[in-house]
Amino acid sequence: MTETDKDSISLLGQIKDKLIGRKQDWSRDGRALTGTTAPHAQRLPPGQRLVSDWPVLDLGIQPEIPHAAFRLTIDGEVTNPVTLDWNALMDLPQHDSVSDMHCVTTWSRYDNHWSGIAVATILDLVQPHNTATHVLFESHDDYTTNLTLEQFAAEDCYLVHTWEGKPISRQHGGPLRVLVPRYYLWKSAKWVRRITFAGADHPGFWETRGYNNNADPWLEERYS
Structure with missing residues (x-):
């Protein structure tokens, strides 16, 4: 490894640490909290603003995963653990959907058109055990997050x-x-590489850094 490579890695680490520190400050300071809640029938959650673009937010690393190298492992408390390459993933039933998205940094974007694999298809494929209560996600940038199986x-x-x-x-x-x-x-993990069904909760990257474990925008569950 050259000195230039080392300097580049060091700079990326500094950027990542700065981004993480800033968001932890937001949690400590209660940034953007309005102290209100709203019913889910209200389309825009409390404290959110509409945008027409899609802002980019990450940990300062954007891994590149070619289709040829793609692998998605689904394991844990399941009857049929699998590892899917890109072709196997695309051979699963594909569906279109439309939904809004809401970022904790206060932006929301309406009517996003998506294509992909319904979670119902994944559940049918791997057949979670009755003991599975939570789902854990790992990403190619080492990010982690968690959901209940019901979510x-x-x-x-x-x-x-x-x-x-x-x-x-x-x-x-x-x-x-x-x-x-x-x-x-x-909670919608980018660059996902592993989905693990578990019998207990394991809070992820932001959940262990001051962010709410449930993360419902209408209850304004931004922080712990």
Whole structure:
């Protein structure tokens, strides 16, 4: 490794640490909290603002995963653990969906058109055990997050590869990301590489850094 490579890695680490520190400050300071809640029938959650673009937010790393190298492992408390390459993933039934998305940094975007694999298809494929209560996600940038199985199994949840008719870009989590639209977007893991069904909860990256374990935007569950 050259000195230039080492300097580049060091700079990326500094950027990542700065981004993480800033978001932890938001949690400590209660940034953007309005102190209000709203029914889910209200389309825009409390404290959110509408945008027409799709802002980019990550940990300062945007891994590149070619289709030829793609692998998705689904394991844990399941009858049929699998590892899917890209072709196997695309051979599963594909569906289109439309949903809003809400980021904890206060932006929301309406009517996003997605294509991907319904979570119901994944559940049928791996057949979670009765002991499974939670789902854990690992990403190619080492990000982790968690959901209850009930949250993940909702009918509007997908593994998506297409947004507005085009493959999801690397900066937005392509080639494959989780989509859980009823919760703040940090629960919808980008660059997902592993989904583990578990018999207990294991809070993920942001959940252990001051962010709410449930993350319901209408209850304004931004922080712990």
